[in-house]
Amino acid sequence: MPLISVIIPLYNSEKTIRETLESVLQQTFSDFEIIAVNDDSKDSTLDILATIKDPRLKVFSYPNRGLTVNRNRGLALAQGEFIAFLDHDDLWTADKLELQLKALQENPQAAVAYSWVDLIDESSQFIRSCPHFKDRRNVYERVLTDFIVVAISNPLIRKSALEKVGYLDESLFGPDDLDLFLRLAEHFEFEVVEKTQFLYRITNGSVSASVVRQARETLKVIESACQRYPESTQHLQKNLITNVYMHGAFRALDAANGRQNGIASAKCLWEAMKNDPSVLRRGGIGIALCKIAALLILPSGMYPKLINQVKQVKKSMNPKNKTQR
Missing domain, CATH: 3.90.550.10 (Spore Coat Polysaccharide Biosynthesis Protein SpsA; Chain A)
Structure with missing residues (x-):
């Protein structure tokens, strides 16, 4: 065997x-x-x-x-x-x-x-x-x-x-x-x-239509886990809810191909902010909001091209790459 x-x-x-x-x-x-x-x-x-x-x-x-x-x-x-x-x-x-x-x-x-x-x-x-x-x-x-x-x-x-x-x-x-x-x-x-x-x-089809629903299903799993160990998990519950929705927001942005991903990410980020307004002070939130805005505003197919251009600029500005040249 x-x-x-x-x-x-x-x-x-x-x-x-x-x-x-x-x-x-x-x-x-x-x-x-x-x-x-x-x-x-x-x-x-x-x-x-x-x-x-x-x-x-x-x-x-x-x-x-x-x-x-x-x-x-x-x-x-x-x-x-x-x-x-x-x-x-x-x-x-x-x-x-x-x-x-x-x-x-x-x-x-x-x-x-x-x-x-x-x-x-x-x-x-x-x-x-x-x-x-x-x-x-x-x-x-x-x-x-x-x-x-x-x-x-x-x-x-x-x-x-x-x-x-x-x-x-x-x-x-x-x-x-x-x-x-x-x-x-x-x-x-x-x-x-x-x-x-x-x-x-990460693909567009696997994320956009389901990310909000998956976040809610994940909260069910977490709620069940917290009920099994209430004393050790009670202090974690607020942060857990925030983390689930933040994870969903960034996952939708990782797929990054279409307005529907921007909508899904915005919904998850809104739920995270309602639960904990201090989310706005977390690192990377400003960039996430810019990405959401770009997905909602730009014509279909333009967002990936923009991200690739930004990556190329960042790569060209990396001191290690300049040293190698």
Whole structure:
């Protein structure tokens, strides 16, 4: 049996699935299976999978039920001792599985190993790095307050731990991964690989229509967590609400392609300000407001060009680049 099961839920994934699978097949650790769970795709996803001749790839097709159901379907099929989820448009660096597995093997008390994260756009171009967290061992509060694992495509998880805390909650829209990480953090230690190993793709379609709803769903998860530990989390609740909406605001801006993203970001920022007016004094808020205004005012397609021009100017002004020239 394979040591690791990689679970990839699929739905109309033709644009990205080949690149995603290549990032798995190039791993320096090779004792894994890939469980591709097709959720009744209508495009050429299955045709692309058929061209990949690797015995580790196993494809299963089901009637359409949604992302979280597909993750759980993959879990039920997994034979590995360790589980790694990977969304169809995300990417891993080549040493991701090897180093996360090593971290868990060196600490038998840990059930989750996570890494650092970079955001990429639809063309696989770098957007920005997420904060480099270094939290180990007992991380419950940090998972709750700072979302240190970022997304489900990041960690390697012991299957025995998943069987203890339960699979993903299919009633949630969006934060099923946060809910799972919190349940795992209640019972197990975490480890971190201090290296960027997960490239999280942000796309316009995946963000604009859902970011406000996802923020509200995330608050449900956080409220449930706070009810379980009222004494230790009561002082955090106001800041938690603010952080959720701020995260949504910046996530919409990361997608940055269209007026709808500006509207979604503005809604989340407004909710954050209503909860805590001091948000306006936080670093980066001025830039965020300028970006929102640009998204709302500029014609469609102009905003990305403007951002690229600003990046080029900043790059040209970097003293290191001048020294290299």
